[in-house]
Amino acid sequence: MRKLWIIAGLAAAMAVLHACKKETTTAPPPEVYNPTAKTITVPQYVINYLGEMPQPGDNPLTEEGVSLGRKLFYDKMLSNDRTMACATCHKQENGFDDFRQFSQGTNGAFGDRNAMPIINLGWADAFFWDGRRSTLEGQAHDPVTNPIEMANTWPEVVTRLQSHAEYPALFFKAFGTRTVDSNLVVKALAQFERTMVSFNTRFDKYFYQNDATALNASEQRGLMLFTGDALCNTCHMMNTLFTDHAFRNNGLDVNPADNGLMKFTGKADDRGKFKVPGLRNIAQTAPYMHDGRFATLEDVVNFYSSGVKQTSPNIDEHMPPFGNGLNLTAQDKADLVAFLKTLSDQEFLARKDLSDPN
Ligand code: HEC
Ligand code: HEC
Incomplete structure (x- = not known):
């Protein structure tokens, strides 16, 4: 019985060898163009x-x-x-x-x-x-x-x-x-x-998935400020992307060195306007603004609280309250920064299929 198995095994091995040999002597099959559709999964x-x-x-x-x-x-x-x-x-x-x-x-x-x-x-x-x-x-x-x-x-x-x-x-x-x-x-x-x-953050769990424990008290206050008294969401819209995709002047300079949107359109009305950036993973994308002038989120929040230049050309219609000073307290500022840091998506930042394939 055992001998029979060995013979059967040998025969199978030879058949495989034969098949391999045959493969190498015939021409490779013509390439077929048959791409696989890819879908992106988002919540x-x-x-x-x-x-x-x-x-x-x-x-x-x-x-x-x-x-x-x-x-x-x-x-x-x-x-x-x-x-x-x-x-x-x-x-x-x-x-x-x-x-x-x-x-x-x-x-x-x-x-x-x-x-x-x-x-x-x-x-x-x-x-x-x-x-x-x-x-x-x-x-x-x-x-x-x-x-x-x-x-x-x-x-x-x-x-x-x-x-x-x-x-x-x-x-x-x-x-x-x-x-x-x-x-x-x-x-x-x-x-x-x-x-x-990128949508897998503690903010998403809290806000869209009803996990009340996903944000701590300070982060929750920061979110309230973001959508409330600090008016951030008038431009960084809460549409899951934190941008309305518009071009606006948030009042960085009285005399902008970079004309922004005007460089492209040639229109004086566009001087000082820049793309409203999304804020996801904002803690990882320092420095901030079109010229990277702010090194930290604290600097950014200080700017919005008391640094907005109301006389900047074409300043956005949403900005006037900032010009008079938002009067954020130290606690308010800390809460806003804490909230912004909940927009980080650790899975995205390390996703293998986005990494260097070499
Ligand atoms: C030397 C650094 C550098 C390299 C290399 C580079 N980029 Fe950029 N990228 C920038 C800078 C700076 C900007 C903004 C420039 C501006 O607004 O004028 C930018 C802007 C972008 C934007 C616009 C994002 C938005 O929100 O509008 C995309 C997309 C982008 N780059 C993709 C790429 C791709 C794809 C490549 C490779 C083919 C590439 N970049 C190579 C520095 C770089
Ligand atoms: C009038 C619309 C508007 C309002 C209101 C606004 N922003 Fe912005 N924000 C912008 C624009 C436009 C830029 C880019 C400006 C530039 O680089 O010249 C920006 C840039 C930023 C950046 C830097 C992003 C990056 O990738 O460099 C952060 C962070 C930010 N805003 C947070 C906030 C917070 C927090 C508030 C509320 C306190 C706020 N913004 C209110 C329009 C606005």
């Missing part, structure tokens, strides 16, 4: 407020597209001297933001704006502090050729990716063609960015 209350995340008709999310975008986001090959990736200035542990006041390009020069976090941007329709791009795809074109960022040219990027050992096959899997071009690169990057969704 139902987010969909109730915002609707499903909009998807451009010509760039639907697929597993293969997102995975290619992730590889590209972390690939230093995109920069002229191969030292800088998107992730160099957009670090996951900092909410895909830069902890430096001004990012430094490959040529050593510094920009004059603070980098922006990449969080829940799938619902946004204006990008950069001055809103000069209207899609994530369009946005992703710019850093690659920006002389104070990656300082590369698109033909050079395409040549490098085309002659790479892995990329042409990955482009085929994602888009059905081995021919790399810049539009496919930015499509993949945008797909990956759309998966950067």
Whole structure:
């Protein structure tokens, strides 16, 4: 009996060997383009407020597209001297933001704006502090050729990716063609960015999931101030994103050095207006404001309490009460900061599928 088993085993092993041998001698099967649709899971209350995340008709999310975008986001090959990736200035542990006041390009020069976090941007329709791009795809074109960022040219990027050992096959899997071009690169990057969704915080548990114990007393008072006397939610709207996606002047300067939205529109009425940023993971995305002038959340709250310049050009209609001073007490300020810190999503900041795949 035992002998029989051994013979049967041997025969099976030989059959497998034979099959393997056969495999290597025949031509590989033709590649099939068959991407898998990817869905982004967000809590139902987010969909109730915002609707499903909009998807451009010509760039639907697929597993293969997102995975290619992730590889590209972390690939230093995109920069002229191969030292800088998107992730160099957009670090996951900092909410895909830069902890430096001004990012430094490959040529050593510094920009004059603070980098922006990449969080829940799938619902946004204006990008950069001055809103000069209207899609994530369009946005992703710019850093690659920006002389104070990656300082590369698109033909050079395409040549490098085309002659790479892995990329042409990955482009085929994602888009059905081995021919790399810049539009496919930015499509993949945008797909990956759309998966950067963050809603798993203590604030969400408290506010949307009715867990009364998720915030302590100070944090709860901070939330009351945020939506009440401190008027923060008139612009950082409680629509799950903490931004109304508008461009507004919150009164930082009497004479703004950076014209903000006016740089893009050319209209004097837009001078000093900047994109209202979302506030999720705000404790991780210091420094703050378009020029990174504030190092801490305490500095930000002090500014809103007593530093607003009411004579700033085109100051927002919601700002007048601030100009007269919000008169926040030390306790109020501490409560507001404590509340802002409950917007951190530890799962997002460490999510494996958003990390460097290499
Ligand atoms: C040298 C640092 C640097 C690199 C590299 C870089 N960025 Fe940025 N990013 C910035 C800065 C600074 C801004 C804000 C610039 C402005 O408003 O003019 C920004 C803005 C953005 C925004 C706009 C966010 C919003 O809320 O409007 C997105 C999205 C973004 N970057 C994605 C990328 C992608 C994708 C790459 C790689 C292709 C990349 N960045 C490479 C520094 C960098
Ligand atoms: C008039 C609308 C408005 C109101 C009201 C407002 N903000 Fe802002 N907030 C903005 C704008 C616009 C910016 C970006 C300004 C810039 O960089 O020039 C900003 C920036 C911030 C930032 C920095 C974000 C970053 O990524 O750098 C924080 C934090 C912040 N606000 C918190 C608050 C708090 C707390 C309150 C209430 C005390 C408040 N805001 C009230 C419009 C507003």
